[in-house]
Amino acid sequence: MKVELLELEGDRIRFLLSGATMAFANGIRRVCMAEVPCLAIDEIALYDNTSVLFDEQIALRIGLVPLKAENLDTFARPEDCECGGQGCPGCRVDFILSVEGPGMVYSRDIHFTDPGVTAAFDNIPLVVLGEGEKLVIEGFATKRIGSDHAKWNSGTLCGYKSLPSIEISGACNGCGKCVKECPRQALIQDEGGRAKATNTLNCSLCKLCIEVCEAGAVKIIPILDSFVMTAESSGEMPAKELVASASQEIRKRAVEFEAKLAELS
Amino acid sequence: MAYRCTRCKKTVEVDYEYSGIRCPYCGHRILMKERPTTVKRLKAV
Amino acid sequence: MIPVRCFSCGKVIANVWEEYRERIKTEPPGKVLDDLGVDKCCCRRMLLSHVEIVDILRRYQ
Numbered sequence: 001m002k003v004e005l006l007e008l009e010g011d012r013i014r015f016l017l018s019g020a021t022m023a024f025a026n027g028i029r030r031v032c033m034a035e036v037p038c039l040a041i042d043e044i045a046l047y048d049n050t051s052v053l054f055d056e057q058i059a060l061r062i063g064l065v066p067l068k069a070e071n072l073d074t075f076a077r078p079e080d081c082e083c084g085g086q087g088c089p090g091c092r093v094d095f096i097l098s099v100e101g102p103g104m105v106y107s108r109d110i111h112f113t114d115p116g117v118t119a120a121f122d123n124i125p126l127v128v129l130g131e132g133e134k135l136v137i138e139g140f141a142t143k144r145i146g147s148d149h150a151k152w153n154s155g156t157l158c159g160y161k162s163l164p165s166i167e168i169s170g171a172c173n174g175c176g177k178c179v180k181e182c183p184r185q186a187l188i189q190d191e192g193g194r195a196k197a198t199n200t201l202n203c204s205l206c207k208l209c210i211e212v213c214e215a216g217a218v219k220i221i222p223i224l225d226s227f228v229m230t231a232e233s234s235g236e237m238p239a240k241e242l243v244a245s246a247s248q249e250i251r252k253r254a255v256e257f258e259a260k261l262a263e264l265s
Numbered sequence: 266m267a268y269r270c271t272r273c274k275k276t277v278e279v280d281y282e283y284s285g286i287r288c289p290y291c292g293h294r295i296l297m298k299e300r301p302t303t304v305k306r307l308k309a310v
Numbered sequence: 311m312i313p314v315r316c317f318s319c320g321k322v323i324a325n326v327w328e329e330y331r332e333r334i335k336t337e338p339p340g341k342v343l344d345d346l347g348v349d350k351c352c353c354r355r356m357l358l359s360h361v362e363i364v365d366i367l368r369r370y371q
Binding site: 062 | 300304305306307308309310
């Protein structure tokens with residue numbers, strides 16, 4: 001198996017995975033989307049809310065704020081924690097949000113007791129407060145995975161496609177129709193006027209070039225063991241870390257599965 | 266349960282025995298329920 | 311209030327809302343969205359189609 005980095009830009013990554021099965025690529029995609037653990041606010045206690053928004057609305061909005069943690073590995077998931085899900089500093093981060101109007105309450109106003117934990121974006125508008133209105137909330141964040149609730153989704157856009165191979169046979173008459181038709185500019189005309197594949201990575205396998213080619217010279221074959229994978233994180237962690245922890249998660253599960261199988265035999 | 270009269274802004278105890286809702290101070294018929302002082306616990310979902 | 315995340319994909323979009331709201335007064339919205347890095351159609355519709363009514367309604371609290 002080979003991994004080649006194509007693009008890395010903060011919370012977005014694109015890489016070429018070759019020598020793997022489609023099932024494996026899909027596994028990485030699924031884990032990136034819903035199985036990478038991260039922090040999110042789980043439960044709140046409202047002491048005062050005189051704002052225009054309902055308590056439940058505020059609870060939802062606060063829950064959806066992505067949280068960055070420098071020391072994410074030190075937290076345990078509540079069900080795996082030593083406290084047995086009761087709640088302890090090992091699986092919880094407490095926060096307090098206390099604002100008096102007028103003005104907008106932003107995600108940066110959430111103060112955590114752990115200095116390593118902060119909101120990933122500091123300018124998410126949460127509630128608007130009028131003159132004399134008050135909001136006092138206390139609560140805690142826990143570490144869980146996206147399949148528990150969408151607010152723990154670490155990856156937003158994760159997908160893959162087979163790497164295409166574009167072949168132009170000798171029948172090409174140099175009409176240039178396929179070059180014009182391609183929406184992703186994956187084909188150009190060479191000096192002789194014949195079509196030539198340039199950036200095959202961009203090809204979306206739409207096969208418009210095959211349809212438009214009267215000579216039937218274009219052939220697109222997906223390379224079945226190579227995948228162009230894209231992953232975008234929702235802000236809790238850089239995309240690089242997202243894919244890394246996704247593969248760790250797969251490994252962890254494989255080890256667990258192996259142990260279970262050994263128990264059976 | 267505490268209510269608040271919308272006209273005279275006084276806190277009013279409603280007598281459930283008496284048929285009909287009415288502010289004992291000013292006779293206004295519109296009362297608002299106050300937010301309970303207890304802490305409200307919610308799941309952030 | 312602007313939703314915190316995109317309904318479809320879950321990307322956080324509320325963090326660009328205030329800048330977006332200021333900039334569309336002078337610039338075309340499509341360009342602003344490209345500039346802010348909101349490039350998926352699901353996230354774009356969240357900002358494009360949002361009508362902020364909280365400022366109007368809170369007067370009647």
